[in-house]
Amino acid sequence: MISRTVDTFFFGIALLSLLSCQRGEQRPMSEATGKETPSQESWNSTVILSVRGQNRAKVWAGHILKFEESHIIKMDERIQVDFFDDNGNHVSVLTADGGAVNEISQNLTAFGNVLVLSEGGSRLKTEKLEWHNESQRILSDTLVTIQSGDEEITGVGFESDADLEHWKIKENITGVVKRRVTGEP
Numbered sequence: 664m665i666s667r668t669v670d671t672f673f674f675g676i677a678l679l680s681l682l683s684c685q686r687g688e689q690r691p692m693s694e695a696t697g698k699e700t701p702s703q704e705s706w707n708s709t710v711i712l713s714v715r716g717q718n719r720a721k722v723w724a725g726h727i728l729k730f731e732e733s734h735i736i737k738m739d740e741r742i743q744v745d746f747f748d749d750n751g752n753h754v755s756v757l758t759a760d761g762g763a764v765n766e767i768s769q770n771l772t773a774f775g776n777v778l779v780l781s782e783g784g785s786r787l788k789t790e791k792l793e794w795h796n797e798s799q800r801i802l803s804d805t806l807v808t809i810q811s812g813d814e815e816i817t818g819v820g821f822e823s824d825a826d827l828e829h830w831k832i833k834e835n836i837t838g839v840v841k842r843r844v845t846g847e848p
Contacts (some may be wrong), residue, residue, distance in 0.1 A: 701737075703729040710736060712769045712796050719796060719825075721745045722764065722771065734766040742773065744794070746825040754826035755781040757794075769796040785811040785827035792821070799825055807832065813841040 705727045712720040725740025744757040760775025771794040779787040779801065792803040803821040809830060820833030 699730050699732050701728040702731040703727075706740075710738075710764060712764065712771065712794075714769075714796060714799075717749070718751065719747055719799065720771065720794065721747075722762070724762070736764040736766060738762045738764070744771065744773070746794075748826065753782060755779055757792075770794060771796070779827065781827040783826060783828060785809060787821070787823070787827060789821070794825075801825060801827075815839045 707725060708723070708727050710722040710724070710727070711718055712722065722738070722742060722744045724738035724742045726738065728737045728739075729735075730737070739761040742757075742759050742762045744759075744762075745753055746755045746757070748754050757773055757777065757779045759773035759777040762771055762773040764771050772791070773794070774791045777787075777789045777792050779785075779792075787801075787807060787809045789803050789805055789807040791805050792801055792807075794801055801821070801823045804819070806817065806819055807821040808815065808817045809821070809827070809832070811827070816832060816836065816838035818832035818834060818836040821830065822833075823830030
C-alpha cells in the first residue's frame with residue numbers, strides 16, 4: 664500500500680513537471696486579439712536614430728508603444744522628426760499623424776498628413792513616406808507634392824536626400840512653374 668502511494672506521489676510530481684515545462688519564452692499577447700502587446704509605453708517621448716554613432720534623426724511622439732518581439736516602435740498622437748546631416752546640422756523637419764520605427768534597421772515610416780520642410784525652403788507633402796536611415800534617403804510610393812522656389816511638382820513615387828536638395832519624382836508628373844518674364848511688372 665505504501666509503495667502504491669509513493670508511486671502515485673512520484674507520478675503526480677512527474678506529471679506536474681511535464682505540464683510546467685514550456686518551450687521558449689512566452690511573449691505577452693492580448694487575449695482579445697491574439698496580437699503582440701507592447702512591452703513599454705510612454706508619452707511625449709523622444710527616440711534618436713543614428714548611423715555608426717552619429718545622430719541622424721530625432722523623433723518626438725505624443726505616444727509611443729514598443730513591441731519587443733517584432734522590434735517595432737509605433738508612434739501616434741502626432742510625431743515630429745528633425746533630420747541632421749553628416750556634420751550634425753539640422754537640415755529638415757517632418758511632421759505627421761503617426762509613424763513606426765524598425766529598431767533593427769532604424770528605418771522610419773511616417774503616415775497621415777506628412778509634411779517635410781527643409782532649411783532651404785522646400786516643402787514636401789504626402790500621406791506616407793519612409794526614411795531609410797543607412798542611406799539617408801526619403802522614399803515614397805504614394806502621391807507627393809513638392810514646392811521649391813517658384814515650382815510646385817506633383818507625382819507618384821519620390822526619392823530624395825533629407826534636405827530635399829536632390830530629389831526625383833518617378834511617374835505621373837505634373838507641375839506649375841511660376842517665372843517672371845523680363846519687363847513684366
